[in-house]
Amino acid sequence: MRSDLEMIDEWVQPNIRVLDLACGPGELLHHLIQNKQVKGYGLEIGPDDLNTCIEKGIPVLEQNIDEGLQNFDDQSFDLVLMTHALQQFRRPDLLIDEMLRIGKECIITFPNFGHWRSRLHLALKGRMPVSDFLPYNWYDTPNIHFFTFQDFERLCREKDIKILRWAAVDGQLKDHWWIRSMPNLFSETAIFHISR
Amino acid sequence: MPDVIPADSVGIVTPQIAQFDTPLALSCGQTLSSYQLIYETYGTLNQSASNAILICHALSGDHHAAGYHAMSDTKPGWWDTAIGPGKAIDTDKFFVIALNNLGGCCGSTGPTSINPETGQRWEASFPIVTVEDWVESQARLADLLGIQTFAAIVGGSLGGMQVLEWSIRFPTRLKSAVIVASAPKLSTQNIAFNEVARQSIRRDPDFFDGNYIDNDSVPTNGLGLARMLGHITYLSDDAMGAKFGRQMRHDSYQYNYGIEFEVESYLRYQGEAFTKRFDANTYMLMTKALDYFDPASQTNGDLSAVLSRAQCEFLLVSFTTDWRFSPERSEEIVNALVKAGKQVSYAKIEAAEGHDAFLFPIPRYMAVLNTFLSRVANSLTTEVK
Structure with missing residues (x-):
């Protein structure tokens, strides 16, 4: 069993330029800077998360991603990351285009709404799922787009985006053979490594 | 007037004067054969002289950045809210230097001083000095005080321009640069x-x-x-x-x-x-010093090219309602630093006070400054061990 961070770590080459969108307290970026000697920057707007990054010495820039990423040049990063945030932005499809414009490759993780428990919750209770992993009510959730593992795959196909590799993990961010066999049903978090 | 000096104040401070007799060639082509700089210091310089912070002042600032000159003073120094024991610029950890820039009117050589060559006041004949000239003279003050490398150089507005110039002109002489509510050059509207x-x-x-x-x-x-x-x-x-x-x-x-x-x-x-x-x-x-500052002019307007010389770590801070030095101007510096692959963090602070916000003890602003400088202080102690 490997965690999502371990898997991403394996996919990242050392000494590259990394941009982490919505980096939060910078856990992944810190790990990559320490272990892969990447030149990394995080974007974040949460004051506490920003301060945590500054405390750890992780370069972090206060920038609202929904207002655009035009300040970053084409292909100016080797890798653009976004973990557990794509569902919170206004236009995920346009954001993915932007990420692939700025970065040669992207790694995106997101909560898979196709997980069997979400399906069961909606099917049996007739109400929007609230779980440990998506602990919000429909009216106060920052997650404004719900999509599944398959939805993301389909969007990549429509946009001619190459899926270099993918992984699927459970709520503890660990992978198992049964998740790998039916990711749309069993994964709580999907991880995609994509490029143009 | 402070009845008692607050516990987080540097207390009563006495300005000092440094005399320089090595001629200083100015950007305008003239030379100052000798000059004085007035400065104050707060805190204690450590044995390895590695814990010094230089404060660069803005348009109307001076060397009196913190504490009081006398118990009868009505107000403390201009940045007393940020400088003192336990404050964002912590004088328990750092040796802080604040000076009055050349051309000033608070004790450093300037238009109201006597020109030694004529015995008369300089007045209108005092040469125009630039940010570059200031940084050069500040480096000489650092030499005099035995400081080879600053732990940080900090400045807001015009002060931030001096910090930026330091990072380009003397890349090995500062570990970190804190640039607050500043710009890489003035906008047309500002000029x-x-x-x-x-x-x-x-x-x-x-x-x-x-x-x-x-x-x-x-x-x-x-x-x-x-x-x-x-x-x-x-x-x-x-x-x-x-x-x-x-x-x-x-x-x-x-x-x-x-x-x-x-x-x-x-x-x-x-x-x-x-x-x-x-x-x-x-x-x-x-x-005029504000108007002339434009380091990117050395590299055909390419700010990231000129900033590629920098070696220090940067913190940039802007304020949402500042329209004289708007967040976008700070972001120009941030973007150029990212492009050049430099270590930089940036905070855009929600504040109602406009450009003046950089002088206010806004909690989040002070927290960011304190967090950044605490890490700088910790890195100094790790090195000593």
């Missing part, structure tokens, strides 16, 4: 504001082409007007509105040109108070 300020001084009949002291005169009207204009641009519309609104002096309109609205009274007071503490020639010179 225009400066020109109106200068013209209001120059057109004052009491200005005497800059030789007003010789003529026993002070261009108070012009300098006061320049300050009034400046003051408006340092505040946000919201901050002014919240402070004064349309609050009136009388119950009804007087239909004359006396003071009707409180904001008029405030501006007149600010303008007049300024003329009592500041020299008009220095004010004009400082605005």
Whole structure:
């Protein structure tokens, strides 16, 4: 069993330029800077998360991603990351285009709404799922787009985006053979490594 | 007046004067054969002289950044909210140096000083100095104080421009750069504001082409007007509105040109108070230093190319309602640093105070500054071990 961070770590080459969108307290970026000697920057707007990054010495820039990423040049990063945030932005499809414009490759993780428990919750209770992993009510959730593992795959196909590799993990961010066999049903978090 | 010195104050401080007799070649082509810089220090320099922080002041600042000169002082130094024991710029950890820049009017050589070659006051003949000249003179002060490398150099507004210049000119002499509410060069609008300020001084009949002291005169009207204009641009519309609104002096309109609205009274007071503490020639010179600063001009306008020389770590801070040095201007520096692959963090602080916010102890601003500098302090102790 490997965690999502371990898997991403394996996919990242050392000494590259990394941009982490919505980096939060910078856990992944810190790990990559320490272990892969990447030149990394995080974007974040949460004051506490920003301060945590500054405390750890992780370069972090206060920038609202929904207002655009035009300040970053084409292909100016080797890798653009976004973990557990794509569902919170206004236009995920346009954001993915932007990420692939700025970065040669992207790694995106997101909560898979196709997980069997979400399906069961909606099917049996007739109400929007609230779980440990998506602990919000429909009216106060920052997650404004719900999509599944398959939805993301389909969007990549429509946009001619190459899926270099993918992984699927459970709520503890660990992978198992049964998740790998039916990711749309069993994964709580999907991880995609994509490029143009 | 402080009845007792607050526990988080650096206390009573005494300015010191450094005399320099090595000629300083200025950007304008002239040379200053000798000059003085007045400065204050707070905290203690450690054995390896690695814990020094230099504070660069803005347009109307001086060397008195923290503490009191006497128990009878009505106010502490201009950045007392940020400098002191346990404060964001912690004098328990750092040795802090604040100076009055060359061309100033608070004790460093400037237009009101005597020109040793003529025995007369410099006044209008004092050469125009630039940000580059200031940084050069600050480096000489650092040499004199035995500081090879600063732990940090910190400045807001025009002070931030000096910090930026330090990072380019002396890349190995600072570990970190803190640039607050600044810009890589002035916008056209900013140059225009400066020109109106200068013209209001120059057109004052009491200005005497800059030789007003010789003529026993002070261009108070012009300098006061320049300050009034400046003051408006340092505040946000919201901050002014919240402070004064349309609050009136009388119950009804007087239909004359006396003071009707409180904001008029405030501006007149600010303008007049300024003329009592500041020299008009220095004010004009400082605005020119702002106008001329443009480090990217060395690299055909490519800011990231000139910043590629920098080796320090950067913290940039801007304020949401600052329109004189808007967040976008700080972001120009941030973007250039990212492009050049430099270590940089950036915080855009929600603040109502406009450009003046950089002098206010806004909790999040102070927290960011403190967090950044604490890590700088920790990295110093790790190195010693």
